[in-house]
Amino acid sequence: MSIGNSPPDASSTPDAPPSVPSVGRALAQGRLDAGLTVEAISAVTRVRAPIVHAIEGDDFSRCGGDVYARGHIRSLAKAVGLDPAPLIEQYDAEHGGRPAPTPVAPVYDKQKISAEPRRPNWTAAMIAAIVVVVGFVGFTMFDGARGGGGQTVGAQASQSTAPTPVASHPAKPPTAPSAAPSNSPIAAAPGNKVVVKLTADKGKSWVAATNDDGKSLFEGMLGSGQSKTFTDDKRVYLVIGNAGAVDMFVNGKDLGPAGSDGQLVRTDFTPGNPQAG
Secondary structure, three states, X not given: OOOOOOOOOHHHOOOOOOOOOOHHHHHHHHHHHOOOOHHHHHHHHOOOHHHHHHHHXXXXXXHOOHHHHHHHHHHXXXXXXXXXXXXXXXXXXXXXXXXXXXXXXXXXXXXXXXOOOOOOOHHXXXXXXXXXXXXXXXXXXXXXXXXXXXXXXXXXXXXXXXOOOOOOOOOOOOOOOOOOOOOOOOOOOOOOOEEEEEEEOOOOEEEEEEEOOOOEEEEEEXXXXXXXXXXXXXXXXXXXXXXXXXXXXXXXXXXXXXXXXXXXXXXXXXXXXXXXX
16 A cells, blocks of 8 residues: 555566666777777777776876867777767767857958949941951952962862771780689788788787888777788788787788787788798
């Protein structure tokens, strides 16, 4: 028996909508799903480990401001395979949003000045008419003095012999040599280049690859079952998170797993050398 305004039974209340995890909890869960430790995520994103711990605890006071906080959220999200856009929007909604844009000063249109109608220039019109008449009279006199010369020239031109066309045969395009099929994991690995193929056979892993000039070849999450191939003339540098999930094929040779589960591996390879350079 209910008395007064006693609350209804909990079993009769409708289910509450699921709560959205905070930005820090979403990043922490993504890191755990990727099999990375805080030290590993700090190494690949260059965000110091204490700041990573603070962000995962939803403490953004150590980031140094909203601009740096958004940058850290973007880097950590990409490293664990999450979309950074909704996380940054959630951060803005919880911390006051972005600053309002500065209004732009209005641009005033120039006054349109209508040109006065010009009066007709009768002098110029008369001069033009005189020139036309004089030219026509001169052409008539010159044509009469020449007589039938134009017909003679036309007759001689009609008697000229047209050149005989020469039949041309189109040259056959050279036949491209057919490439022989290869069963190697990396087909036809050249001897003067380094070719590295990574395959995430046992889970997903964060991978960063750069060439000898320091140019980034790839940086991001390698999903389970996905593969990436990198090529350079001199050297390929690799940073592999959760190395036990990744198999390496270097210059056509199977080197097996890149490391153990959860391990962060740094290595590099050169042309013709299947071992780390």
